[in-house]
Amino acid sequence: MATMGNIIFWSMIVLIIAFSTLIILILALSLSNDSSSTSSVVSRDRFPLANLGQDVLLSCHLTVAAAVQVTGAVAVTWTKAYLSGEVYKYQDSAPQLEDQNPQFDGRTQVFPDAVARGNGSLLIMAVTSRDDGVYTCSISSSNLDGSVHIHLRTAAYSKPTFSVKDGTLTAMGSRWQPEPEVTWLDSKGTVLQGITLFTENPTGMYSFVSSLKQVNVPTTYTFKVQNLLVTATSSTNVTGSGVTEKTTFSFSSSTVPVLSPSRFLLPLSGLLMYAVGCT
Numbered sequence: 001m002a003t004m005g006n007i008i009f010w011s012m013i014v015l016i017i018a019f020s021t022l023i024i025l026i027l028a029l030s031l032s033n034d035s036s037s038t039s040s041v042v043s044r045d046r047f048p049l050a051n052l053g054q055d056v057l058l059s060c061h062l063t064v065a066a067a068v069q070v071t072g073a074v075a076v077t078w079t080k081a082y083l084s085g086e087v088y089k090y091q092d093s094a095p096q097l098e099d100q101n102p103q104f105d106g107r108t109q110v111f112p113d114a115v116a117r118g119n120g121s122l123l124i125m126a127v128t129s130r131d132d133g134v135y136t137c138s139i140s141s142s143n144l145d146g147s148v149h150i151h152l153r154t155a156a157y158s159k160p161t162f163s164v165k166d167g168t169l170t171a172m173g174s175r176w177q178p179e180p181e182v183t184w185l186d187s188k189g190t191v192l193q194g195i196t197l198f199t200e201n202p203t204g205m206y207s208f209v210s211s212l213k214q215v216n217v218p219t220t221y222t223f224k225v226q227n228l229l230v231t232a233t234s235s236t237n238v239t240g241s242g243v244t245e246k247t248t249f250s251f252s253s254s255t256v257p258v259l260s261p262s263r264f265l266l267p268l269s270g271l272l273m274y275a276v277g278c279t
């Protein structure tokens with residue numbers, strides 16, 4: 001015959017197993033949300049980097065498999081974490097902007113033809129640093145819905161320009177943010193000592209003039225401008241008649257976590273401890 005103690009003991013075991021299952025389920029759900037998930041909505045680039053002042057397209061669309069199954073009109077809603085209202089909403093073949101946050105007034109659009117095919121990509125015009133953050137794109141139709149998170153980062157960057165005069169090679173750059181570092185390298189990759197002057201303008205943009213004295217002619221030099229998010233690498237050829245240059249940009253891929261599992265784990269482990277304490 002089971003005693004009261006036995007019954008309580010086994011109830012607690014069952015409770016603990018139930019809670020553990022719940023924790024694993026929630027973790028699995030939150031993690032799968034964080035990557036591109038089981039959802040039928042995906043993005044070509046979940047960590048895009050926008051150049052301040054320019055436009056950026058946030059990619060969001062149905063997978064090919066989902067798109068062929070869609071029935072009825074497609075609706076798209078864009079929201080931004082910690083921001084009230086919506087960034088943009090398109091439903092019943094028209095923009096629905098009653099709840100649009102003023103930050104995005106007149107600065108966002110989707111492409112109606114693309115939406116009809118399950119592509120809800122959003123254009124944000126004249127990006128400012130306030131646009132930095134996590135966006136959620138939700139696409140739905142009468143038989144399907146899904147969403148994806150996109151982490152937009154902003155920086156300012158531009159191509160440096162080069163000139164050579166009296167044996168001095170000069171690089172000039174403007175519109176950089178955050179503040180960059182610059183490096184001169186010779187053709188073997190050895191770091192060379194240049195003289196660089198940075199200036200910050202009232203809007204927080206950085207400009208620079210960097211000079212390398214007594215350059216050899218003809219030679220190849222590499223000039224790098226780099227901040228946390230962007231690297232511009234220019235290879236230059238200095239000849240008797242001037243300098244030619246080719247610049248490529250590369251962008252850091254951020255690993256900022258969108259969703260922290262501890263938000264779920266802490267309250268649940270609290271409950272679990274309470275249950276164990278009761279036995």
Ligand SMILES: *[C@@H]1O[C@H](CO)[C@@H](O)[C@H](O)[C@H]1NC(C)=O
Pocket residue numbers: 057061111114119120121
């Ligand atoms: C979605 O639409 C945008 C805007 O027309 C386009 O640039 C992009 O390539 C489309 N993406 C896909 C996956 O079709």
Ligand SMILES: *[C@@H]1O[C@H](CO)[C@@H](O)[C@H](O)[C@H]1NC(C)=O
Pocket residue numbers: 220235236237244245246
């Ligand atoms: C510099 O010169 C080399 C060799 O002549 C050439 O391959 C390269 O394309 C040139 N680069 C630029 C930026 O002009």
